[in-house]
Structure formats: structure tokens, C-alpha cells
Amino acid sequence: MVLGSIKKKIVALSLGIIILTTIVVSTLVYRIFSYHLMRTIEDYYIHIVVDSMESIDEIMYDKYKSIQNIAADGSIRSNAGSPEIIGARLAEYNLISPEFMSLSLLDMNRTRLADSHNAHIGEKEKTSLYWERALEGKITAGEDIEAIESSRFPVINFAAPVNNERGKPTGVVVAKMSVKELQASMEDMFIIKGFMYFALFDKEKNILLSMAPHDHEKMLSESILDSVAAQEVSKGFTGAVIEPCAIHGDDMNNLSFYTSEKGKRNFRGNNWSAIMSLDFERVSVPLYELRDKIIAVSAVIILIVGVVSFYIARSLTVPIRNLQKGVKRIEEGDLDYQVEVGSKDETGDLAASFNKMVNTLRKKTNDLLDANYVLEREVHEREKAEAELKSYATRLAQSNRELQDFVKITSHDLQEPLRKIRAMGDIVKSACNENISSRGRDYIERIQKAAARLQTLIYDLRIFSSITSREKSFEPVNLNQVAREVITDLENRIEEKVARVAVKDLATVDADPLQMHQLLQNLIGNAIKFHKKSEPPSVKVYRRTERKSNNGSFELIVEDNGIGIDAKSADRIFVVFQRLHGRSEYEGTGMGLPICKKIAERHGGSITVKSKPGEGSLFIVTLPVSQGGETGKNKSEQTGDPGRS
Amino acid sequence: MVFVTGSVIAGCESFFHEPRNMLFVGFDLRLSPEEDAKLYEPFMDYLSKKTGYDFRLRFTSEYEDTQENLGTGKVQFAAIGAVSYINAVNKYGAKILARGLNKNNEAMYQSIIFTRPDSDIRTLKEIKGRSFAFGSEDSTQGHLIPREMLDDAGITLDDLSKYEYTGSHKNAVDAVMNGTFDAGGGQDTLVKKMAKQGKIKIVKVSKYYPSSGMAANKDVSPEIMEKVKKALLELDPLGRHKDMLPGWEQTEMPNGFTDAKEEDYTELREMMHMYGFN
Numbered sequence: 001m002v003l004g005s006i007k008k009k010i011v012a013l014s015l016g017i018i019i020l021t022t023i024v025v026s027t028l029v030y031r032i033f034s035y036h037l038m039r040t041i042e043d044y045y046i047h048i049v050v051d052s053m054e055s056i057d058e059i060m061y062d063k064y065k066s067i068q069n070i071a072a073d074g075s076i077r078s079n080a081g082s083p084e085i086i087g088a089r090l091a092e093y094n095l096i097s098p099e100f101m102s103l104s105l106l107d108m109n110r111t112r113l114a115d116s117h118n119a120h121i122g123e124k125e126k127t128s129l130y131w132e133r134a135l136e137g138k139i140t141a142g143e144d145i146e147a148i149e150s151s152r153f154p155v156i157n158f159a160a161p162v163n164n165e166r167g168k169p170t171g172v173v174v175a176k177m178s179v180k181e182l183q184a185s186m187e188d189m190f191i192i193k194g195f196m197y198f199a200l201f202d203k204e205k206n207i208l209l210s211m212a213p214h215d216h217e218k219m220l221s222e223s224i225l226d227s228v229a230a231q232e233v234s235k236g237f238t239g240a241v242i243e244p245c246a247i248h249g250d251d252m253n254n255l256s257f258y259t260s261e262k263g264k265r266n267f268r269g270n271n272w273s274a275i276m277s278l279d280f281e282r283v284s285v286p287l288y289e290l291r292d293k294i295i296a297v298s299a300v301i302i303l304i305v306g307v308v309s310f311y312i313a314r315s316l317t318v319p320i321r322n323l324q325k326g327v328k329r330i331e332e333g334d335l336d337y338q339v340e341v342g343s344k345d346e347t348g349d350l351a352a353s354f355n356k357m358v359n360t361l362r363k364k365t366n367d368l369l370d371a372n373y374v375l376e377r378e379v380h381e382r383e384k385a386e387a388e389l390k391s392y393a394t395r396l397a398q399s400n401r402e403l404q405d406f407v408k409i410t411s412h413d414l415q416e417p418l419r420k421i422r423a424m425g426d427i428v429k430s431a432c433n434e435n436i437s438s439r440g441r442d443y444i445e446r447i448q449k450a451a452a453r454l455q456t457l458i459y460d461l462r463i464f465s466s467i468t469s470r471e472k473s474f475e476p477v478n479l480n481q482v483a484r485e486v487i488t489d490l491e492n493r494i495e496e497k498v499a500r501v502a503v504k505d506l507a508t509v510d511a512d513p514l515q516m517h518q519l520l521q522n523l524i525g526n527a528i529k530f531h532k533k534s535e536p537p538s539v540k541v542y543r544r545t546e547r548k549s550n551n552g553s554f555e556l557i558v559e560d561n562g563i564g565i566d567a568k569s570a571d572r573i574f575v576v577f578q579r580l581h582g583r584s585e586y587e588g589t590g591m592g593l594p595i596c597k598k599i600a601e602r603h604g605g606s607i608t609v610k611s612k613p614g615e616g617s618l619f620i621v622t623l624p625v626s627q628g629g630e631t632g633k634n635k636s637e638q639t640g641d642p643g644r645s
Numbered sequence: 646m647v648f649v650t651g652s653v654i655a656g657c658e659s660f661f662h663e664p665r666n667m668l669f670v671g672f673d674l675r676l677s678p679e680e681d682a683k684l685y686e687p688f689m690d691y692l693s694k695k696t697g698y699d700f701r702l703r704f705t706s707e708y709e710d711t712q713e714n715l716g717t718g719k720v721q722f723a724a725i726g727a728v729s730y731i732n733a734v735n736k737y738g739a740k741i742l743a744r745g746l747n748k749n750n751e752a753m754y755q756s757i758i759f760t761r762p763d764s765d766i767r768t769l770k771e772i773k774g775r776s777f778a779f780g781s782e783d784s785t786q787g788h789l790i791p792r793e794m795l796d797d798a799g800i801t802l803d804d805l806s807k808y809e810y811t812g813s814h815k816n817a818v819d820a821v822m823n824g825t826f827d828a829g830g831g832q833d834t835l836v837k838k839m840a841k842q843g844k845i846k847i848v849k850v851s852k853y854y855p856s857s858g859m860a861a862n863k864d865v866s867p868e869i870m871e872k873v874k875k876a877l878l879e880l881d882p883l884g885r886h887k888d889m890l891p892g893w894e895q896t897e898m899p900n901g902f903t904d905a906k907e908e909d910y911t912e913l914r915e916m917m918h919m920y921g922f923n
Contacts, residue, residue: 034660035660038660038661042660042661042665046667055721083764226665228663231663232666236718236864237664237666237667238666238667238669239664239665239666239667239699240660240661240664240665240667241662241663241664241665242660242661242662255661260718262717262719263717264713264717265713268717269717280661
């Protein structure tokens with residue numbers, strides 16, 4: 001699992017770093033400390049050995065001086081007194097130097113003249129090294145060592161020649177000292193931890209003294225002569241070395257410290273060597289303790305770091321896992337889920353942010369649901385309204401159709417009785433001409449006029465109602481031509497009124513030609529009709545100069561010098577049956593301008609008027625030049641006009 | 646992990662696996678063993694590092710003398726004054742390796758005859774009939790040169806009311822300071838230092854003599870002797886090795902060492918003969 005691996009990675013990384021660091025640091029610490037520890041061990045033990053050797057030097061020097069002094073003693077030199085007196089003198093010296101086993105005076109024949117213990121007087125001593133040296137006039141101190149059967153310690157012979165006042169040798173003073181005397185100052189070694197043995201040997205590698213805490217003394221002291229320490233010390237070195245050594249078959253390491261004897265002042269010494277060996281295992285206990293401590297501290301550090309990093313990793317991964325759980329729950333749609341905000345760190349912030357995000361998400365989702373509900377309601381209502389509208393439109397279209405049919409039928413059916421009324425009127429007038437008074441004639445004419453008016457009215461109504469229902473499609477219509485046809489149609493009226501009608505440069509537009517004819521006929525007709533009594537009508541039909549803003553529209557102007565209309569009445573003139581003047585003044589059905597308006601609107605245009613009473617009128621018909629691909633189609637269908645009649 | 650750490654650090658136990666032979670260098674005690682060790686231990690480290698041998702400090706105790714320790718081989722090397730050196734050559738065949746360089750980079754030193762600040766002694770001649778403290782009997786600066794200076798002023802040992810070999814320069818200075826002796830002779834550096842502190846008054850400064858040096862025991866192998874000599878000549882206590890040797894300027898060789906030859910000591914040898922030093 002991914003989260004598991006993050007935890008593992010953090011733990012592994014921190015452990016890796018700490019293990020590496022610990023190894024490097026502990027190695028360094030160990031190396032530095034162990035070096036100093038070893039130096040301290042070395043300094044400590046080498047001083048013991050050197051001091052021991054110096055104390056041997058001290059003892060040997062002391063005995064050297066003693067034997068020299070005894071040989072120089074006046075009473076002994078003069079050889080004056082009896083052997084007893086000399087023996088007593090020697091005994092006195094023996095008291096001062098109790099280390100000597102005995103002090104004797106030999107004559108030149110090696111015969112013992114006197115002795116500190118008065119023993120063996122008169123006996124002849126065997127020849128030896130000290131005797132030969134004495135004959136050469138030399139003092140012997142350490143050069144002559146003899147083994148004695150009765151003691152396991154060898155005996156060191158000290159000897160000095162005795163000369164009389166004239167410098168002539170008269171005898172030899174001999175003192176014997178057990179090597180054991182040298183051991184006394186070295187016994188402290190037994191308390192040294194891991195002490196194995198101490199060995200003192202001369203330059204011929206004869207063991208003079210050896211000490212060991214166990215019974216393997218002899219074995220050790222013999223093997224020591226072949227050791228590296230023995231080789232080094234024979235070169236005159238003082239130092240230390242570790243070397244393997246076997247005791248009772250056990251392999252072990254011996255740390256040996258060695259030095260050689262140097263003598264003191266005028267006593268030149270015998271170049272003896274000393275080796276002290278220690279069990280390295282015992283000596284290096286502090287080293288092992290140090291190592292163990294470092295390892296223990298390292299292990300504790302690593303353990304602590306491991307545990308801490310585990311908890312840190314867990315504290316990091318738990319919130320992530322919680323977040324993951326949260327994401328899953330939200331994915332499943334549970335927007336009410338909240339992640340636990342545990343810590344106050346970045347992961348806590350993340351959890352808090354996550355909860356905030358979820359809250360926002362929940363709020364937005366709810367808002368969206370509400371909006372959706374409202375929208376659905378609106379759609380539903382609109383659909384309902386549309387359905388109602390549709391049904392209403394259907395009913396309206398039905399009703400319109402019925403109405404148009406009615407108008408068609410009635411206008412047709414009404415024409416017949418009206419024509420009959422008029423015809424009957426004519427017949428009555430001609431057939432009963434004499435029988436009708438002028439008053440009756442007037443009545444009949446009035447009836448006929450009313451009938452004619454009704455006919456016109458019905459005609460106009462039919463036209464008005466048919467405008468929307470014309471099935472004829474739009475086509476390019478040259479308005480100049482239409483205008484000329486209209487003038488031709490109105491020729492009688494023009495002549496009657498002595499009117500002037502000028503047509504100038506009209507356009508060709510997409511339109512219904514018959515309706516265009518109707519439009520111009522009504523407008524020009526009106527212009528002639530509503531003229532001032534004072535002057536003959538003058539009508540101008542022209543196009544208004546195109547302006548940038550008229551979007552492909554064409555403005556047809558019909559201008560007259562007629563009676564004009566006041567501004568208040570301007571709107572009323574386009575309403576059906578609205579008449580501004582009495583029938584007696586100007587005849588008409590009041591349908592002309594409403595028809596014009598309807599035609600203009602059916603073509604997607606409009607009609608307005610600018611006029612003032614007495615100043616003529618200016619009718620502006622705006623028509624689209626092109627019906628924009630609609631040519632050939634009925635505009636009413638396009639604009640959704642209900643059905644046709 | 647424990648195994649790895651254990652095996653890595655186990656390497657240190659090889660400390661004694663090769664014989665660690667020590668070479669002892671003897672110094673006369675100047676102040677106290679602790680303070681002197683502070684001065685000289687870094688020098689031992691320098692020599693050990695430079696030569697690969699294990700150098701150890703060994704101060705000459707009260708009952709020993711440096712020339713004897715060097716002669717018998719208790720120490721393999723020693724910082725030694727001219728008189729001691731000449732004696733060691735005569736008695737034990739010691740070898741001179743290098744001579745110390747003073748502050749002026751000269752391989753020379755002087756002795757100074759001094760008195761108490763309130764003393765009426767102003768010239769050497771006025772010492773006649775007064776008491777006099779020498780340093781060690783074997784000392785060049787503490788005995789031989791002051792003897793020569795007194796002799797030049799016409800004063801022999803018999804002309805002094807009393808005299809004593811106090812054992813060290815420091816003791817001679819102390820003996821004069823505490824009034825036991827009227828005048829004394831000793832090492833230039835120490836006397837100048839004490840005079841600066843106003844504890845004593847300088848009567849006369851000697852001419853220059855070849856300074857103390859480093860000598861070797863005759864049994865030291867020529868190879869070791871050569872390496873040590875090289876290390877001594879390369880010592881640069883005022884430059885490269887300044888940080889390594891704190892307080893080195895207080896020693897008799899503040900500027901390190903220069904090559905030394907037996908002939909450098911001819912004049913002193915004659916003086917010693919004259920005053921019966923041998």
C-alpha cells in the first residue's frame with residue numbers, strides 16, 4: 001500500500017541516516033578515545049617498568065658504592081687486626097647493608113680471612129669471574145652471578161680489590177646478595193590487573209629474576225627470551241608490544257613492556273633487561289567497556305530514532321490515510337463526512353482545508369440542486385404556458401379562419417342584396433319616375449348611396465382581412481411601375497381634382513405586387529382626397545435618401561399639400577373605422593390607412609406620418625429592400641401569423 | 646549493526662601490534678613538571694609525527710643530571726647546555742644535533758649577573774667580597790659564563806664571601822631575590838624576564854656564547870639521529886608550527902634550531918678546562 005510505504009520510507013530513511021551517522025561518529029569517538037586510552041595504558045605501565053628498572057639500578061649502584069667503600073675501609077685495607085676484628089668490621093657493614101647475605105675478605109690465595117658471620121674461615125674459595133676482575137683492579141657488581149642449589153634465586157657477587165697504602169693488592173672483599181633483594185621493590189606488580197609475569201635477564205639472556213602470580217613462572221620466563229619484546233629490548237629500546245602467547249594450551253595475547261638497565265653515575269650498569277607482560281584481555285577491559293558503551297549508546301540512539309521516526313511517520317501517514325478515507329467517502333457522495341483534524345501541523349491544516357473544501361462543495365451542490373429545481377419548475381411552467389399558447393393560437397387561428405371565411409362569405413353574400421337594393425332603386429326611379437315626388441327620389445338616392453357605401457365598406461373589409469391571408473409570394477416589385485399603374489387607375493379622380501402627382505425614382509423591393517398597388521393607391525388616393533379647397537392637390541412620391549442606418553430598408557415618401565392632421569390625431573388615422581372628418585366632408589370608409597399599415601407590417605416594415613393641420617402631410621413607408629431569402633414565402637407564415645383565411 | 650560497528654572499531658586494537666619503541670627526550674626542569682609538560686609535550690608530538698617514532702618527555706629529576714641520563718641512555722636525546730654537552734661528549738661520547746635559535750634567530754645565548762633592585766652593587770667589581778649564587782654546577786649560563794665574567798672583573802671564587810651552586814637558574818634567582826645572596830648569575834631569558842617585572846636588577850650582560858642544543862646518546866642509530874636532526878632543523882615555531890607549539894617562545898630555542906658542529910664549542914671547552922669543569 002502506498003501509505004504504508006511512505007511510513008516505511010520515512011522509518012527506513014531516518015534509520016539509514018542515523019545508523020550511518022552513528023557508525024561514523026562512534027567509530028571516530030572510539031578511535032579517538034581508544035587511542036588516548038591506549039596511550040594512557042602505555043604511559044602507566046611503561047612507567048612501572050622503567051621505575052622498576054631504575055630501582056634495580058638504584059640498588060645495584062648502592063651495592064656497588066658499598067663494596068667500593070668497604071674495600072676502601074682503612075682497617076680492612078691495612079689488614080692490621082685479627083680475622084675476628086676484621087670479621088666484626090665486616091659484620092658492621094653487613095648491618096648497614098643487610099641485603100648482603102655475607103661479607104668476606106679473601107687473601108691473595110683466595111683463602112677466606114674473615115667473614116661477617118665468621119663462617120668458613122680459612123676455606124679456599126674457588127676461582128670465579130669476580131676474582132679475575134679483582135686481579136685486574138676492577139669492581140664487580142652484577143657481572144658475576146652464580147646459581148645456588150639451596151635457593152631458587154641466583155646470587156649476585158659484589159667484589160672489590162683491597163689495596164694497601166702503597167696501592168698493592170692485598171685481598172678481595174666479596175659480598176653475596178640474593179637476586180630476591182631486587183624482587184622486593186617489584187612486588188607491587190602482583191596487584192596489577194592481568195599481570196602475567198616480570199622477567200629480568202642479563203645480556204646473555206640468563207634469567208636472573210622472574211615473577212608470576214601462578215606456577216607457570218618458569219615456562220613463561222623461558223619463552224619470553226624468544227619474544228619480540230626480548231628482541232627489541234636487546235637493541236636497547238624501551239617500549240611496548242603485543243604478542244601471542246600460549247599458557248596451558250590457551251591462546252592469549254600478552255602486552256609486554258620492556259626496558260633495559262642503564263646504570264647510574266659512575267656505575268655503568270650491566271645492560272640487564274626487564275619485561276613485564278600483562279594479559280591484554282584484562283588490560284583492555286576499559287577498551288572493551290568503552291566499545292560496549294559506544295555500541296550500547298548507539299543501539300539506544302538507533303532504537304529511539306527508530307521509535308520516534310515510526311511515530312513521526314505514523315503521525316504523518318494517519319492524517320493522509322484519514323484524508324484518503326474522506327476522499328473515498330466524498331467520491332461515494334457522502335458530503336457530510338468530516339476528516340478528523342488531529343495535529344496542529346501542516347497535515348492538520350490540510351485536513352481542516354479539506355473539511356472546509358467539502359463544506360463549500362456541499363453548499364455549492366445544495367445551491368446547484370436548488371437552482372436546478374427552480375429551473376425545472378420554470379421549464380415546466382413555460383412548457384405549460386407554451387402549450388396553453390399553442391392551444392390558444394390554434395383556437396385563434398381557427399377563429400380567424402372562421403372569421404375570414406365569414407367575412408368572405410358575408411361580403412359575397414352581402415353584395416348580392418346590396419346590388420339588388422341599388423338595382424331596385426334604379427328600377428324604382430325609372431319605372432315610377434312620375435309617381436315619385438322629388439322628395440321620394442331623394443330618399444331613394446340616399447338609400448342607393450348608403451348601399452353603395454356599404455358595398456365599398458364590405459369591399460374594404462374584405463381587402464383588409466385578406467391582407468394577411470394572401471397566398472401570393474413576395475417577388476421583386478418595381479415601385480415606379482406600380483406607382484404609374486396607380487396613377488393610371490386614379491386618372492379620373494386626378495383629372496376631376498386637377499391634381500398633380502409626381503413620382504420620382506422609387507426602388508425595386510421584395511413585395512407582394514398587388515398589395516404594393518393597394519398601398520400606393522390608398523396613399524395617393526388619400527393625398528388627392530384630403531386636399532385644401534383653396535388649391536388643387538399636389539402629390540409627390542419619392543424615396544428618401546438612404547442613410548447609413550437604415551439597414552437595407554427603403555423609405556417611400558408620399559407627400560401632399562393637403563389639409564394635414566393635428567399631432568393628437570396622428571395615431572388614430574391607422575385604426576380601423578377611425579375617421580377624422582364627416583362623411584359629408586370627405587367620403588370614405590376609414591379603412592384606407594389601416595390597410596396601408598397592415599400591408600407595411602406584413603412586409604416587415606412600418607408606416608408613420610408627419611403632419612400639421614393646414615400644412616400637408618408626409619407619409620413615410622419603411623420597407624425592407626430584400627426579404628433576405630424570404631422571397632417567395634409568405635411573410636405572415638414567417639412571423640407566425642395565425643393561418644390564412 | 647552492532648556487528649558492523651564492532652568490527653569497524655575493532656581496528657584500534659592494533660595499537661600495540663608493532664613494537665612501540667619509545668625515544669626519551671630529556672629536559673631540565675624549568676618551572677614545574679606540569680607547566681613544562683605543557684610546553685614540551687606538543688614538541689614531542691611534533692617529533693613523533695615527523696619521524697614516526699614515539700617520543701616521550703623525561704624531566705631531569707633533582708637527583709639526576711641531564712648529561713648523565715643522556716650518557717647512560719636513560720634518555721636518547723636531551724636539550725642540553727654547552728657545558729653539559731661538552732661533559733657528555735667527554736664522558737659518554739654524546740653527539741650534538743642542533744643548536745637552539747634565540748629570538749634574534751641567533752644560535753647564541755648570554756649570561757647575566759644580577760642583584761636585588763635595592764642593592765648597592767652597580768658594577769661587577771663591587772661584587773668582590775659579597776656572596777654569589779650560581780645555578781647548576783654543570784651549567785654554562787649558570788656557572789661557566791658567570792665565572793668567566795667574574796674572572797674578567799678580577800674576582801675569583803676566593804674573593805667571594807660565600808658562593809653556592811643552587812642547582813638551577815630559578816633557584817639562583819630566588820636565592821638573590823630572597824636576600825640569601827647578594828648577587829647571582831644565570832640564564833639571559835629568565836633574568837631579563839624577572840628584571841622586567843622589577844624583581845631583580847641587571848648588573849652586566851655577557852657576550853654571546855653558543856646556545857643550548859639537542860644532543861643524542863651515542864648508541865642511538867644513525868638513521869634515527871638523522872631523522873631527528875632533520876625534524877629539528879625543519880621546526881618553524883614562529884611560522885608553520887606556531888599553532889602547534891603554544892608558549893614555545895618561552896623556551897631557549899624560540900626560533901627553532903640550526904645545524905651544530907663540534908667546533909662551535911671549542912672556546913667553551915677551553916674555558917671549562919681553565920676552570921676545572923672536567
